[in-house]
Amino acid sequence: MHIRTTVVVVTWRGRAHITRCLDALAAQSRPHRTVVVDNASDDGTAGLIAAHPSRPEVLRLPANVGYAGGLAAALPAVRTELVAWLNDDAAPDSGWLAALEDAMDADPRAAAVSARLESPDGAPASVGVRLTPLGYGADVPDGDVFGFCGGAALLRVDALAAVGGVPAGFFCYYEDTDTSWRLRLSGWTIRTAPAARVVHVHGASTRPGSRRFHLWNERNRLLMLIRCAPAAVALRELARFAAITALLPVRRRVPDTLNFRLRLRVRVLAEVALRLVPTVLQRRRIGRRATVDRTTVWRTATAQLAG
Structure with a gap:
């Protein structure tokens, strides 16, 4: 069984949703490794991860270093050709990883493929991000994108490493748009895979507007x-x-x-x-x-x- 992808899930106080995320990963049609980065959760999250029947690998950090920091901490442990980023409050369809891998294979110039994130009621939320004239990243619900959405995406490990990895110091937000910038500066493209569907409870881990x-x-x-x-x-x-x-x-x-x-x-x-x-x-x-x-x-x- 050839495993091409390591799925990295970063969590912090994710007790309310981490089991749902891991259940969805366990149901994937493609084999993969799962690494859960626990940002020093103190709410019982660690126990839920340890008890999950899928037995994911766990990297428990001594402090909360945010989403960007957690992704950066996990990269040295990734030994597959591809790495998926997945929010702990996201639950992908069973064909999510297969659709991402197939989209990556269809374009050798693509360094990243962004999934389709949906709200719990099925409304499209994001297939990636665009850049506004002021340089903000904004979600794109459909169509072409400038960058991938870091909540659920697949990247080539070699390409990511070559452009400097994940900006760990960002802690949270814009680590995906910054990475997309650097990939495009190095001549890579970024694609979408609308068939790679993910239900995302936006803001379950952080509070947008806070x-x-x-x-x-x-x-x-x-x-x-x-x-x-x-x-x-x-x-x-x-x-x-x-x-x-x-x-x-x-x-x-x-x-x-x-x-x-x-x-x-x-x-x-x-x-x-x-x-x-x-x-x-x-x-x-x-x-x-x-x-x-x-x-x-x-x-x-x-x-x-x-x-």
């Missing part, structure tokens, strides 16, 4: 742009974010959302500033590996959006 969500979202977008985007785009968005932040105290009308709270935005800028030097060094390494110009990737992504 303060931490906006902190990670805004910070990681800026870090991703500094690492991967054309210099003019990165500088523009950094300056734009700083200017909006500086003007908040004198603006008469401010959107009533957490990402427009002054303290949060100041913290975003502070965290970016603290990471600026290593991030610029990472940018240089990414540029040395690239075979496609950053501007070409950016223009292609925004032209796709306009089309």
